[in-house]
Amino acid sequence: AQRVTQPEKLLSVFKGAPVELKCNYSYSGSPELFWYVQYSRQRLQLLLRHISRESIKGFTADLNKGETSFHLKKPFAQEEDSAMYYCALSGRTGFQKLVFGTGTRLLVSP
Amino acid sequence: DVKVTQSSRYLVKRTGEKVFLECVQDMDHENMFWYRQDPGLGLRLIYFSYDVKMKEKGDIPEGYSVSREKKERFSLILESASTNQTSMYLCASSFLSAGGLGEQYFGPGTRLTVT
Numbered sequence: 001a002q003r004v005t006q007p008e009k010l011l012s013v014f015k016g017a018p019v020e021l022k023c024n025y026s027y028s029g030s031p032e033l034f035w036y037v038q039y040s041r042q043r044l045q046l047l048l049r050h051i052s053r054e055s056i057k058g059f060t061a062d063l064n065k066g067e068t069s070f071h072l073k074k075p076f077a078q079e080e081d082s083a084m085y086y087c088a089l090s091g092r093t094g095f096q097k098l099v100f101g102t103g104t105r106l107l108v109s110p
Numbered sequence: 111d112v113k114v115t116q117s118s119r120y121l122v123k124r125t126g127e128k129v130f131l132e133c134v135q136d137m138d139h140e141n142m143f144w145y146r147q148d149p150g151l152g153l154r155l156i157y158f159s160y161d162v163k164m165k166e167k168g169d170i171p172e173g174y175s176v177s178r179e180k181k182e183r184f185s186l187i188l189e190s191a192s193t194n195q196t197s198m199y200l201c202a203s204s205f206l207s208a209g210g211l212g213e214q215y216f217g218p219g220t221r222l223t224v225t
Contacts, residue, residue, distance in 0.1 A: 043219065
């Protein structure tokens with residue numbers, strides 16, 4: 001079964017502190033992994049995907065197949081990073097749909 | 111800019127009413143999706159469609175149906191609304207890609223309250 005687990009509902013840090021939002025997945029095969037973000041009063045949007053290997057807004061995420069994890073990291077959090085973050089996976093074959101985790105709210109305080 | 115629009119931002123309906131939620135995208139995307147978003151539960155897929163007149167059940171299709179008569183439009187129907195269908199409903203669309211799932215573009219959401 002496909003499953004995405006985000007163990008933290010809320011992560012609260014101070015500005016300038018490092019951030020790591022955890023994501024673990026269960027999938028029999030080779031999935032595609034994504035991070036989506038929803039800022040206050042804005043629509044949900046793609047932050048990054050593992051195949052692009054990009055750093056977006058200072059965030060990076062590395063796919064660890066051994067630990068089945070795709071944690072989102074940023075070395076120095078900013079107040080504007082405060083948002084709801086969702087990890088999601090998709091299979092590479094069959095119907096192209098996403099399975100989302102339950103989300104982690106990141107709160108960055110000044 | 112990809113635009114996904116939803117017919118209403120807020121909707122209040124009574125138990126037992128038939129409810130229509132409309133979604134329109136302007137990027138000629140093949141795939142369209144309906145999710146509900148609930149605190150602590152994340153996004154759960156209700157139905158999706160990969161072509162006109164085609165539909166597939168997602169993870170929580172009970173109590174819902176969909177219609178896709180035109181490529182750009184995907185409708186979610188609550189045949190007889192119930193209070194447990196009070197939620198935020200999100201529509202999304204994406205290209206059908208042979209190389210894996212493309213980016214999904216989301217609408218602003220419809221907050222439905224069933225009383």
